Amino acid sequence: MAILLLLALPLLLYSPSLSSASDSLTKGSSLLVENTNDLLISPSGTFIAGFFPVGDNAYCFAIWFDEPFCSNNCTIVWMANRDQPVNGKRSALSLLKSGNLILTDAGRITVWATDTVSESSVYLQLQESGNLVLNNSEGDILWQSFDFPTNTLLLLQPLSKDKQLVSSRSQTNYSSGFYKLLFDNDNVLHLLFASPSITSLYWPDPELLVFEAKRSTYNNSRRAYFDPLGNFSSSDKFFSKSADYGANFQRRLTIDSDGNLRLYSREDKRDAWTVSWQAISQPCIIHGICGPNSVCNYVPSSGRNCSCLRGFKMKDVTDWSLGCEPEIKLCSTNETNFLRLTHVQFYGYDYGFYPNYTLDRCKEVCSQRCDCPGFQFRFSKHGNPNNTPYCFVKFRLLNGYRSPSFEDDFYLKVPITIPLYPAPVEESRLHCAVEITKLDRVYTKIPENRTLKFLLWFASIVGAIEFTDCKPDVEGNYDKTQMKILVGVALKCANEDKDTRPTMRQVVEMLLQYEKHNSESVEFTIE
Structure with a gap:
């Protein structure tokens, strides 16, 4: 036992304050x-x-x-x-x-x-x-x-002015993503898409006025939280109830990496989390979900999928948020056509709004602009007179999605070599990377503790002397297995590379092997 204490003493002197749960x-x-x-x-x-x-x-x-x-x-x-x-x-x-x-x-x-x-x-x-x-x-x-919340609010945790929830980059990448929940300057609680190059609000519906979205700007307290019953409310008069309202469940409110805000609940820690409320029921409405030059399509049986527009290809086959890039530069030729896409809409980024323009006139305006990738064309049912044609000329194609509820059409500018018949919507597929990207970090090696090194070597020498003096066998030799264990412990503890030294727990385990071997050996009487 004296040997154990001698070997452990320098480690105890060196080790920082040990913590436990x-x-x-x-x-x-x-x-x-x-x-x-x-x-x-x-x-x-x-x-x-x-x-x-x-x-x-x-x-x-x-x-x-x-x-x-x-x-x-x-x-x-x-x-x-x-x-x-x-x-x-x-x-x-x-x-x-x-x-x-x-x-x-x-x-x-x-x-x-x-x-x-x-x-x-x-x-x-x-x-x-x-x-x-x-x-x-x-x-x-x-x-x-x-x-200082990250992407989650807990029970009664307030989200207040100048605070925000920021999504993770993906389900497995916990770094900051592109979606945020925050109070804007109008005192309204918003969901925001904020990529390095594009920023846009998408909840509540940006096409609605504040009072149409049942919100109020006349309260500058800017505070939102959810209670134990499942009520989620904010100072702009927004209020919602969870599907399991009233139950005594564990709950959390999280802005997920797909940009949706969800309230999760479960009865016990052994149960799986279930969604008891979400801000957006149609996932394709979320901005940036498929990236530029693409269309989001939602099918209840299979979920959301993304597809590139005709004449475009995925920019990165592992990340749809980067969208698609053109295969051919349209400005390199004056020969273009317009491909009609039914029930498709691209929100925002209009170069101009032209009422009472015919379809041919819209095509002419877009054809004359090199930066025009297409235009939205619709007939207003609320115009004066009724069925007035409207033309929305685009300079970027973002937030595209297809829905049967859209009655207007989108006309995509394409090279004349591309056929104008409708193309089938191909389901999106992501390609996982083969290699793992490691994080590069450079660290300065801490100077060697020579005092500690001396103590460790001293302990090993004393231990060896004590062992050979106090444990002779009948022929005057010593137990080689026991000696090998003790010297091995000392050498590992004195290694110059501190990263390879064993922890206290590992040292104790190695020394217990010595005790076990000692108890199983033949007992001798010391004369």
Whole structure:
């Protein structure tokens, strides 16, 4: 046993403060990415906070619902560093003595911080509501995760002015996506599509006036939340009830990667989440879902699919949000035709609006413009006189979708070599990448701790001497298996590459092998 203590002593002197699963983190302590038990658990065990794997050797500090066997597919409700994951080694969440909570990468670079300061004692606690709160000794809240939501609202968590929900990039990519839930300057709660090049509102219906959408601009409090019964309401007079209204369920409100806002519920953590309400019932209405120069088509039996327009091809076969690109530049020739697409509409991006224009005149206007890919043509049933023709000349083709309810037609400009008969709508298919893209990071190697190295070598030498002195066999030899175990432990602990050194748990397991072998050996009497 003396050998065990000698080998473990330097490791205990070197190891940082060890953490285990609890609901709080105190000043001066840390959660380490290597320690799988370094977790914060809410008092009743509904939520867990810790390092969550998001890629190859990439981790984010997150909060998720406790679910049996969820592994890497847990229901994430909040992330601190969703757009800047940290390394799977030497990264830590630390509550400094200054009162600041920081997340550091392997190179000791601060990736995320609360930027808080407190002279009194502070502690970080994961509450049963799923709110991660930094309090001081007086009970004041210095920082809380409810004020910085990612893509999900929890029960009674308010979405207020200057706050927003941002979707994930995809179901497996947790970084920030292109869809947002926020209050606009008109005090109305909106869903927004915001890609690097295009921004547009799509909920409530942008073709409706505010009062037609049953909203109000006369309240500047800008606050939205959902209650335990399943009511979702906001200060602009929007109100909805979940399909399971009144039931005592776990609930979450999430803006998904497809741009829809959904209220999920379940009775128990072992149950699957079910959609009890969603903002948009027709998924093709969501802007950007199929990208430019494409058409979204929804079939109840098979769901949503995307297809490129005639004369276009997918820009990236793995991502429909990038849309399609032209196979032939129309401006390279003056010989063009117009392909009629029935029940198809492209919302927005009109170069001009021309009332009382005939179809031939619309074609003439579009033909004269190199940047005109087509035009929408309709007869207004509310004009004066009735059935007045309207022409909407486009300069970009975005938010295209097909619906039997559309009575107007779209005329697509195509080269004269393309036939004008209707083309079948091909179902969209995505091609998965063969290779995994790894995240590149450069880290500065921490200087070797020579004192620790000396202590480890010293412990191994003392252990070897004690073993040969106190465990002689009948012929004056020593047990080679026991000696091999002890020396192996010492050599691994003294490795110059700190990343390859065993953890405390691994050291204990190796030393227990020595104890097991010792107990099974023949007992000798020391004279």
